[in-house]
Amino acid sequence: MKQARPLIVRALSNETVERPPVWFMRQAGRYLPEYRALRAEHSFLTMCHSPELAAEVTLQPLRRYPFDAGIVFSDILLPLECMGAELEYVPGTGPIIRNPVRTAADVAALKPFDPLRDLPSPMETIRICTQEADVPILGFAGAPFTMACYMIDGQGSRNWPETKRMMFGQPKVFQALLDRLADAVGDHLQAQVDAGAVGVQLFDTWAGALSPDDFRRWALPASRRALARVSGAPRMFFTKDSAPFLPWLKALEADAYALDWRVDIGAARKLLGDVAVQGNMDPMALHAPHDEIRRRVRKIIAAAGPKGHIFNLGHGLTPDIDPQAVGVAVDEVCGWSWS
Amino acid sequence: MKQARPLIVRALSNETVERPPVWFMRQAGRYLPEYRALRAEHSFLTMCHSPELAAEVTLQPLRRYPFDAGIVFSDILLPLECMGAELEYVPGTGPIIRNPVRTAADVAALKPFDPLRDLPSPMETIRICTQEADVPILGFAGAPFTMACYMIDGQGSRNWPETKRMMFGQPKVFQALLDRLADAVGDHLQAQVDAGAVGVQLFDTWAGALSPDDFRRWALPASRRALARVSGAPRMFFTKDSAPFLPWLKALEADAYALDWRVDIGAARKLLGDVAVQGNMDPMALHAPHDEIRRRVRKIIAAAGPKGHIFNLGHGLTPDIDPQAVGVAVDEVCGWSWS
Numbered sequence: 001m002k003q004a005r006p007l008i009v010r011a012l013s014n015e016t017v018e019r020p021p022v023w024f025m026r027q028a029g030r031y032l033p034e035y036r037a038l039r040a041e042h043s044f045l046t047m048c049h050s051p052e053l054a055a056e057v058t059l060q061p062l063r064r065y066p067f068d069a070g071i072v073f074s075d076i077l078l079p080l081e082c083m084g085a086e087l088e089y090v091p092g093t094g095p096i097i098r099n100p101v102r103t104a105a106d107v108a109a110l111k112p113f114d115p116l117r118d119l120p121s122p123m124e125t126i127r128i129c130t131q132e133a134d135v136p137i138l139g140f141a142g143a144p145f146t147m148a149c150y151m152i153d154g155q156g157s158r159n160w161p162e163t164k165r166m167m168f169g170q171p172k173v174f175q176a177l178l179d180r181l182a183d184a185v186g187d188h189l190q191a192q193v194d195a196g197a198v199g200v201q202l203f204d205t206w207a208g209a210l211s212p213d214d215f216r217r218w219a220l221p222a223s224r225r226a227l228a229r230v231s232g233a234p235r236m237f238f239t240k241d242s243a244p245f246l247p248w249l250k251a252l253e254a255d256a257y258a259l260d261w262r263v264d265i266g267a268a269r270k271l272l273g274d275v276a277v278q279g280n281m282d283p284m285a286l287h288a289p290h291d292e293i294r295r296r297v298r299k300i301i302a303a304a305g306p307k308g309h310i311f312n313l314g315h316g317l318t319p320d321i322d323p324q325a326v327g328v329a330v331d332e333v334c335g336w337s338w339s
Numbered sequence: 340m341k342q343a344r345p346l347i348v349r350a351l352s353n354e355t356v357e358r359p360p361v362w363f364m365r366q367a368g369r370y371l372p373e374y375r376a377l378r379a380e381h382s383f384l385t386m387c388h389s390p391e392l393a394a395e396v397t398l399q400p401l402r403r404y405p406f407d408a409g410i411v412f413s414d415i416l417l418p419l420e421c422m423g424a425e426l427e428y429v430p431g432t433g434p435i436i437r438n439p440v441r442t443a444a445d446v447a448a449l450k451p452f453d454p455l456r457d458l459p460s461p462m463e464t465i466r467i468c469t470q471e472a473d474v475p476i477l478g479f480a481g482a483p484f485t486m487a488c489y490m491i492d493g494q495g496s497r498n499w500p501e502t503k504r505m506m507f508g509q510p511k512v513f514q515a516l517l518d519r520l521a522d523a524v525g526d527h528l529q530a531q532v533d534a535g536a537v538g539v540q541l542f543d544t545w546a547g548a549l550s551p552d553d554f555r556r557w558a559l560p561a562s563r564r565a566l567a568r569v570s571g572a573p574r575m576f577f578t579k580d581s582a583p584f585l586p587w588l589k590a591l592e593a594d595a596y597a598l599d600w601r602v603d604i605g606a607a608r609k610l611l612g613d614v615a616v617q618g619n620m621d622p623m624a625l626h627a628p629h630d631e632i633r634r635r636v637r638k639i640i641a642a643a644g645p646k647g648h649i650f651n652l653g654h655g656l657t658p659d660i661d662p663q664a665v666g667v668a669v670d671e672v673c674g675w676s677w678s
Contacts, residue, residue, distance in 0.1 A: 165623075
C-alpha cells in the first residue's frame with residue numbers, strides 16, 4: 001500500500017516534513033554488483049530500451065536501501081537518437097554522436113520527437129516500477145543546453161568548443177536548436193508524468209561551462225521553456241557548478257532546485273527564495289569513514305532545515321563507491337527526526 | 340629600456356591604471372605553431388628542464404603579441420619530482436605519478452625541496468627572459484591542495500577519489516602532506532621572485548572539487564601558508580570554480596585574485612574587497628567571431644573598472660585556439676583607455 005501523499009511529494013511541494021526524503025542520482029548503476037551482472041549480458045542501450053531490464057535496474061537499489069523514491073533507468077541522450085543522432089556508447093569514451101549538428105541545415109533536418117511513439121520504454125518502465133515498488137518513481141530528461149552540447153560537440157568534453165563556436169558564431173542556429181530540444185525534453189518529461197512519475201528532474205549538467213551572462217541568455221530560457229511544458233508533478237532542476245547561477249535560478253520557475261556540493265545549502269536557500277531544495281553531499285564523501293559520512297549527512301540536513309528539503313548527493317554516484325557506504329548515508333537520513 | 344614600474348606591477352599593486360595590462364594563462368603553448376615545432380624535437384620535461392629551450396618558449400608569444408608580461412615556461416608538477424615522485428608525461432593521458440602518496444610513511448619519505456639546488460631551471464629561465472624580453476616576467480607554482488591531488492591520485496581526475504579518501508579518512512596524514520607542499524611551493528615562488536619575477540601566481544586549479552567547508556578547512560589555509568612565505572613581489576591566487584569561495588578568499592591575503600569566467604568580475608570585486616583582480620574571459624570565447632571577441636573584452640574591462648585589473652582568460656589557452664583570435668583580444672585590451 002502506498003501513501004496518498006508520499007514523503008518525497010510533500011518535500012518537493014516545499015512542505016515541512018518530519019525528515020527529509022532521500023534518493024541518490026545514479027542510485028541505479030555501476031556501483032551495484034547486481035547492476036554489473038546484468039550489464040555484463042546486455043549493452044547499455046539495450047538495457048535502456050527494454051522496459052523489463054530497465055525496470056529491474058530501477059528496482060535494484062530499492063531492494064537494498066530504504067530510498068524514498070526510485071528513478072527510472074534511462075539516459076538523457078535517448079531522445080537525440082530519435083531526432084536523428086547516430087548515438088553510440090564507446091567503452092572508455094562514453095557517448096559518441098557520429099553525425100554532430102553544426103549548421104542550420106543540420107538543425108532543420110532533425111526529426112520531430114514524439115515520446116510515446118519514438119521512445120516508449122521509459123514510460124513503460126515507470127509503469128512497471130510504479131506497480132512493483134513500494135515507493136514512487138521519478139522521471140528525468142537532459143536540459144536543452146546540455147543536450148545541445150552532446151549534439152554539437154558529438155562527445156563529452158571539458159570545454160565544449162564546437163558548442164561554443166556555434167553559440168558565439170551562429171546564435172540563430174543555436175537558438176533554433178535549443179528551441180527544438182526544449183520542446184522535445186519538455187514533452188518527454190510530461191509523458192513520464194502521464195505514465196506515473198511523481199516528479200521529474202531536468203539535468204543541466206554542463207550549464208556550468210557557461211559564464212553567468214551566457215547562462216542567462218541561453219541555458220536558462222531554454223530550460224524554462226522545457227519546464228513550462230510540464231504540469232501535474234513537481235519539476236526539479238539540477239545543474240553542476242550551481243553557485244554562480246543561484247541568484248537567477250528562480251526565473252526557471254522550477255518546483256525544486258538540486259544543488260551540487262560546492263555550495264552551502266543553507267546559504268543557497270536564501271538566494272533561491274521559498275522553494276524546495278535537493279542535495280547536496282559530495283559523492284566522494286562516501287569514501288569517508290562511516291562516522292564521518294553520518295556527520296556530513298546530519299550537517300547538510302541541519303543546514304537545509306525542515307521545509308522542502310530532499311536529501312541527495314551533489315552529483316551522481318560513481319562506480320567506485322562501496323555499496324555499504326550508500327547504506328550508511330541513507331540510514332542516517334532515515335533516522336533523522338525534526339519533531 | 341624597461342619602465343621603472345611596469346604597467347602590470349602597478350595593476351597588481353591595485354593602482355588605478357590607464358588601461359588593464361594583459362597576459363594569458365598558457366600564452367606559451369600548443370596553440371602556437373612555433374611551440375609545436377620545438378616540441379616535436381624535445382620532450383615536455385626536457386623543455387622544462389632546459390633554461391634555453393624554456394626561455395625560447397616563454398619568449399615566443401612575446402614576439403607575436405604586445406603582452407604586458409611573460410610567464411616562465413615550466414610546470415606545476417616539477418617540484419613533486421624533486422620530492423620523490425616518479426613523474427611521467429604520457430601522451431593523451433597527461434601527467435602520471437607512478438608512486439602515489441597514500442600513507443603516513445609515504446609522506447615522511449618525501450625528500451626536502453630546495454628550489455635552487457633541486458630545480459634551478461625556472462629561475463635560470465626567468466633570468467634569461469628578464470634580460471631578453473621588453474616586458475617583465477611572472478613566475479608560478481601549483482597550490483598545495485592541487486599538488487596533493489596529483490601526488491595522491493597519481494594522475495588527473497574529475498573526482499580525485501584517493502585524495503578525498505585520504506582527506507576524510509587520514510586527516511593528519513593529509514595535513515602533513517599539505518604542510519610539506521605549502522613550504523615547498525612557497526619557497527619555489529620566493530626563488531622565482533629572487534630570480535627576477537615581478538609577480539608570482541599560485542594555481543589552485545582543483546580546489547573547486549571541494550565543498551565550501553572543505554575548501555576553508557584544507558585548501559585555503561595551505562595556500563595561505565605558501566603565500567605567506569613570499570615577499571618582494573605581488574602574489575596572485577587562481578582557482579577555477581572560484582564562485583563558491585569568493586566570500587572567503589581574502590583570508591589568503593594574496594595581492595590579486597585571478598577569477599575563472601563563471602563569475603561576473605564586477606560582482607566578484609564587491610565580495611573580495613579592495614584588492615586587485617585578474618581575468619576573466621571564457622577561453623572558448625576566442626572561438627567567437629572577431630567583433631564578438633572585442634565586445635566581450637570591452638565588457639569585462641568595463642565591469643572590472645580602472646583600479647587594479649589585469650586582463651586575462653578565466654583559464655589557460657587551449658591548443659585548439661586560432662593564434663589570430665589571441666591577437667584580436669590582446670589588441671582590444673591594448674586599445675582601451677580609461678582616461
